[in-house]
Amino acid sequence: MAADMRLPTIRKPVSLCSGERKDLVVPGDVITSDTGFMRGHGTYVDEDKLTASVAGEVQRVDKLICVRPLKTRFNGEVGDVVVGRITEVQQKRWKVETNSRLDSVLLLSSVNLPGGELRRRSAEDELTMRQYLLEGDLISAEVQSVFSDGALSLHTRSLKYGKRQKTHFHNLPCGASIILGNNGFVWLYATPSNEEEEAGGFYTSLEPVSLSDREVISRLRNCLLALAAHKVLLYDTSVLYCYESSLQHQVKDILKPEVMEEIVMLTQQKLLEQEG
Amino acid sequence: MATVKVSEAEKVYILHGIRDDLRVDGRGCEDYRHVEIETDVVSNTDGSAKVTLGYTAVLVGIKADIGKPKPMVPNEGYLEFFVDCSANATPEFEGRGGEELGTELSNTLYKVFNNKHSVDLKSLCISAGEHCWVLYVDVLLLQCDGNLYDAISIAIKAALFNTKIPRVHISADEEGGKEIELSDDPYDCMRLDVENVPCIVTLCKVGHRHVVDVTLQEKACSVASLIISVTHKGTITCTRKVGGGSLDPESIFEMTEAGKRVGKALHAPLMALLQQEESLGKKRQKVGFLG
Numbered sequence: 198m199a200a201d202m203r204l205p206t207i208r209k210p211v212s213l214c215s216g217e218r219k220d221l222v223v224p225g226d227v228i229t230s231d232t233g234f235m236r237g238h239g240t241y242v243d244e245d246k247l248t249a250s251v252a253g254e255v256q257r258v259d260k261l262i263c264v265r266p267l268k269t270r271f272n273g274e275v276g277d278v279v280v281g282r283i284t285e286v287q288q289k290r291w292k293v294e295t296n297s298r299l300d301s302v303l304l305l306s307s308v309n310l311p312g313g314e315l316r317r318r319s320a321e322d323e324l325t326m327r328q329y330l331l332e333g334d335l336i337s338a339e340v341q342s343v344f345s346d347g348a349l350s351l352h353t354r355s356l357k358y359g360k361r362q363k364t365h366f367h368n369l370p371c372g373a374s375i376i377l378g379n380n381g382f383v384w385l386y387a388t389p390s391n392e393e394e395e396a397g398g399f400y401t402s403l404e405p406v407s408l409s410d411r412e413v414i415s416r417l418r419n420c421l422l423a424l425a426a427h428k429v430l431l432y433d434t435s436v437l438y439c440y441e442s443s444l445q446h447q448v449k450d451i452l453k454p455e456v457m458e459e460i461v462m463l464t465q466q467k468l469l470e471q472e473g
Numbered sequence: 474m475a476t477v478k479v480s481e482a483e484k485v486y487i488l489h490g491i492r493d494d495l496r497v498d499g500r501g502c503e504d505y506r507h508v509e510i511e512t513d514v515v516s517n518t519d520g521s522a523k524v525t526l527g528y529t530a531v532l533v534g535i536k537a538d539i540g541k542p543k544p545m546v547p548n549e550g551y552l553e554f555f556v557d558c559s560a561n562a563t564p565e566f567e568g569r570g571g572e573e574l575g576t577e578l579s580n581t582l583y584k585v586f587n588n589k590h591s592v593d594l595k596s597l598c599i600s601a602g603e604h605c606w607v608l609y610v611d612v613l614l615l616q617c618d619g620n621l622y623d624a625i626s627i628a629i630k631a632a633l634f635n636t637k638i639p640r641v642h643i644s645a646d647e648e649g650g651k652e653i654e655l656s657d658d659p660y661d662c663m664r665l666d667v668e669n670v671p672c673i674v675t676l677c678k679v680g681h682r683h684v685v686d687v688t689l690q691e692k693a694c695s696v697a698s699l700i701i702s703v704t705h706k707g708t709i710t711c712t713r714k715v716g717g718g719s720l721d722p723e724s725i726f727e728m729t730e731a732g733k734r735v736g737k738a739l740h741a742p743l744m745a746l747l748q749q750e751e752s753l754g755k756k757r758q759k760v761g762f763l764g
Contacts (some may be wrong), residue, residue, distance in 0.1 A: 200504075200505035200508055200738070200739055200741045200742060201505070201507055201508065202509075202510060202743060202746050203506040203507075203508070203509060203510075203746065204509065204510065204511060204746065204749070204757075205509040205510075205511050205525070205751055205760040206758075207758065207760055241726075259617065261657045282478060282480070284478070299758055331480070331481070332478060333479055333480045333481075334480045334481075335480050335482075337485070371759050383673065400634075401480075401481065402482065402714060403481070403482060404740065405485075405489045406486065406489065406490075406492050408495060409494065411489075411490055411495050412495060414500070415495065415496070415498060415499040416499065418498065419498060419499060447499070448495075448499025449499040449500045449501075449504060451499070452498065453507055454507075457678035
């Protein structure tokens with residue numbers, strides 16, 4: 198019960214493979230003075246010199262040079278699966294926060310309303326939009342298209358999506374399910390016991406979750422935070438290995454720095470073994 | 474306070490979890506998140522401390538200045554608090570957005586320290602009625618993830634422990650007035666006794682239970698909270714209720730007892746850690762802000 202207080206220490210990132218020397222640049226660094234290259238994303242030309250505009254790794258593909266930033270907002274492509282939260286309800290659409298530069302758009306015509314897929318949208322639907330999705334609700338959706346200003350247009354027309362549902366969707370053997378959105382948001386939930394087909398609309402379950410399931414979900418949540426803190430890519434395999442390595446510790450201890458390091462090292466070892 | 478939007482289903486999940494004493498991150502209802510404390514981080518202050526409580530980060534700097542004592546208490550010095558909510562923490566604090574929260578926090582701090590025992594104000598007197606030490610305590614919110622009061626009080630206690638006030642010599646000059654000389658030796662300084670400095674515990678009412686050290690998500694599910702400042706002996710110096718919801722007298726009593734218990738348990742590890750840091754002396758590896 199006593200608070201765990203300690204002095205801070207300089208944390209070293211955990212990485213088993215030292216890797217090849219990466220070409221890292223910061224904004225303003227000159228990449229090359231050779232004018233024969235085409236400039237890609239993250240670069241600009243300053244007095245005939247190709248300069249980086251973001252902090253990241255230089256990637257060369259034949260004559261094209263671009264800089265991939267280390268940390269950036271989500272740039273969606275068509276077909277990406279995203280997890281988002283409704284921020285606004287507007288006239289015929291919802292605004293969704295997906296960690297991009299602009300809020301994404303979910304049009305009323307892009308969702309499945311109860312009553313079946315081919316139902317016509319009426320004026321009444323427009324007035325009762327809040328009954329389907331309210332501010333603060335979580336949804337999983339797919340990127341349908343990208344507007345000219347860069348905002349994403351989402352859709353949940355396939356029955357897989359909606360408030361939650363069945364790539365990116367994994368039912369982990371430990372008893373919980375996970376949706377890994379391309380935008381960096383992760384949705385953890387207890388695996389629903391009944392897998393029934395719904396005719397449309399959104400599904401919210403307000404039933405209490407059992408204590409064992411709750412513990413599994415909390416453990417997974419802490420494992421995900423530990424993996425993210427050490428820059429390990431999240432796949433269903435890495436998450437599962439991390440979960441298994443963490444079983445020897447108590448759930449609330451996982452977020453302590455030394456326990457995080459230990460679990461992430463074990464996970465990386467297991468991932469390397471599986472690869473080789 | 475910075476807020477996050479939470480959906481209905483998430484609120485119900487959090488509520489049921491707290492009812493079963495298993496919160497979203499696996500903690501019990503009276504567990505704190507991981508705390509990291511470092512003192513002496515700002516070089517041009519007389520005392521400073523940086524505290525990280527989960528994702529909440531707070532920086533406190535203390536400057537000692539010579540001023541005139543208050544007319545009602547001529548042989549005591551005093552403390553002045555100022556809380557700055559920086560836009561670093563959340564975009565809501567941009568411009569004057571953080572002013573309201575900042576004033577609320579500093580007013581509470583005044584109330585907490587408004588008693589004879591927390592800080593020995595008589596030791597801050599230089600010459601009665603004319604000169605005294607005024608300690609300007611400046612708090613800067615760097616990151617906000619709930620539980621600001623607790624983090625700020627821990628940081629203030631650590632910063633006061635770290636404060637080194639130069640010794641003064643009063644001599645009479647030619648015209649018969651008093652002249653104040655500050656000692657040139659940087660090691661010739663006075664330290665404050667922080668044994669009785671209280672720590673603040675915030676208890677939030679979620680459903681039928683109370684929770685210590687809430688995150689922003691859990692705060693969105695609670696309607697009322699009780700802020701209690703507790704000394705190491707278990708004495709309460711100040712209580713405040715915040716939030717729009719109501720608390721019935723029985724739960725206030727329960728929460729106060731829990732707050733006393735939790736608050737008392739905070740002081741021992743904090744003092745032990747501060748003593749440990751002090752004993753490392755020059756060997757201590759300074760982490761600062763780029764660790």
